[in-house]
């Protein structure tokens with residue numbers, strides 16, 4: 001079976017040049033650590049900013065006359081509105097309790113009647129969270145009976161959204177640059193590694209190997225290389241996260257261990273990066289061999 | 291089987307082969323005879339398609355040098371055994387692995403590979419060297435190793451480039467015998483040499499070269 005040859009040669013290639021192989025693993029590991037740390041950095045940054053935001057986007061105050069039936073109806077309308085992530089009802093009593101907690105004074109002791117209105121606190125899903133969308137929501141809510149006033153801190157909201165958006169843009173650009181430089185870093189390293197095997201490639205080709213049979217073992221070797229690099233990168237990052245926590249430096253909200261998709265992504269990116277890099281390098285080398 | 295039609299080959303250093311016309315039939319034994327630099331190795335390289343003519347064409351097994359694709363070239367080489375002038379053995383693999391390589395590239399099962407390798411190693415008297423590395427071999431053993439690798443797949447054509455250079459009489463003889471045995475199995479042999487003492491040893495066709503042209507084509 002030709003597959004036998006490809007697999008054995010792919011693995012034997014590693015044994016034959018352990019130093020060069022480990023060198024490449026090292027460079028792939030560094031590349032992957034950079035990419036994954038970039039992603040984690042952004043994710044953690046967004047988490048922190050998210051914590052700065054109010055715990056809800058807007059509050060709908062109801063008129064005093066609203067009875068239980070109307071409230072129930074409004075609750076249904078609001079919660080069925082597309083893009084609502086979360087809705088909480090605050091009764092007059094809840095509002096009084098919150099007032100009490102905030103100002104240390106009992107409203108009921110000052111006035112006989114509770115003047116605070118009942119309300120709904122509404123939070124939108126991330127993808128629906130734009131000023132225009134929220135404004136449209138407010139407009140349709142204001143048309144409903146028994147809705148007294150809607151409080152939406154538009155300025156603060158806009159500012160936070162703006163910061164988030166620019167973080168996304170900067171982060172995407174930064175991660176793109178990191179990925180680009182890792183591709184260069186790795187392909188350079190692979191080229192050095194393959195260069196030392198030029199004689200092998202030439203000899204095997206002269207002995208009658210098809211281009212496929214020349215390339216396949218290197219492709220496999222590249223895949224293994226990327227996989228090992230990916231595993232190392234994940235271990236290094238989680239070790240680092242653990243150390244940050246262990247020494248009470250910071251307890252990150254977003255860690256690689258809680259993100260299987262980031263782990264799988266790191267492995268797949270590593271495998272693709274180095275197997276394709278290997279393929280490209282060998283292909284280029286084959287241009288010099290008839 | 292091999293056909294050269296008005297082949298010209300030019301290196302950067304200047305013309306090397308001029309207007310070569312000849313054909314090789316199955317089971318021929320041909321000496322390419324000529325002084326150093328006359329173009330012997332270049333002809334062999336044209337046959338296994340490492341080089342391509344600047345004018346004219348080379349046909350090998352119905353594959354044409356002008357139209358050959360890379361797969362075709364691989365196919366041609368799978369039917370040609372080659373003993374290079376500078377040994378192209380893999381220095382980091384033992385004798386066994388070197389001989390086995392052409393079969394493994396074709397996907398032979400490992401049991402069959404083992405049988406064939408030990409058989410040919412016996413035949414060429416390098417059985418005891420199978421676990422050694424090429425640099426541990428004597429000159430004669432190294433040539434026989436190259437021959438073993440070149441003939442393991444029973445090729446239709448065997449190309450040998452100065453296989454007896456720098457060998458003493460005994461080693462020379464054992465290499466020559468091995469080549470003749472391969473020829474006796476039905477393989478065409480093209481043998482490049484500048485050593486005219488070899489030519490008189492048995493019947494063969496001799497193509498005499500001088501500065502890139504065939505000046506004589508005779509049977510001895």
Ligand SMILES: Nc1ncnc2c1ncn2[C@@H]1O[C@H](COP(=O)(O)OP(=O)(O)OP(=O)(O)O)[C@@H](O)[C@H]1O
Pocket residue numbers: 301302303306324325326327328329330331332333375484
């Ligand atoms: N790669 C090359 N680049 C430039 N010139 C070359 C190259 N290979 C061979 N030549 C030239 O082509 C001519 C023929 O060379 P070739 O190697 O075919 O001769 P040869 O008959 O095999 O000689 P030798 O007996 O020394 O091996 C020589 O003049 C040589 O200098």
Ligand SMILES: [Mg+2]
Pocket residue numbers: 330331332375451
């Ligand atoms: Mg020569």
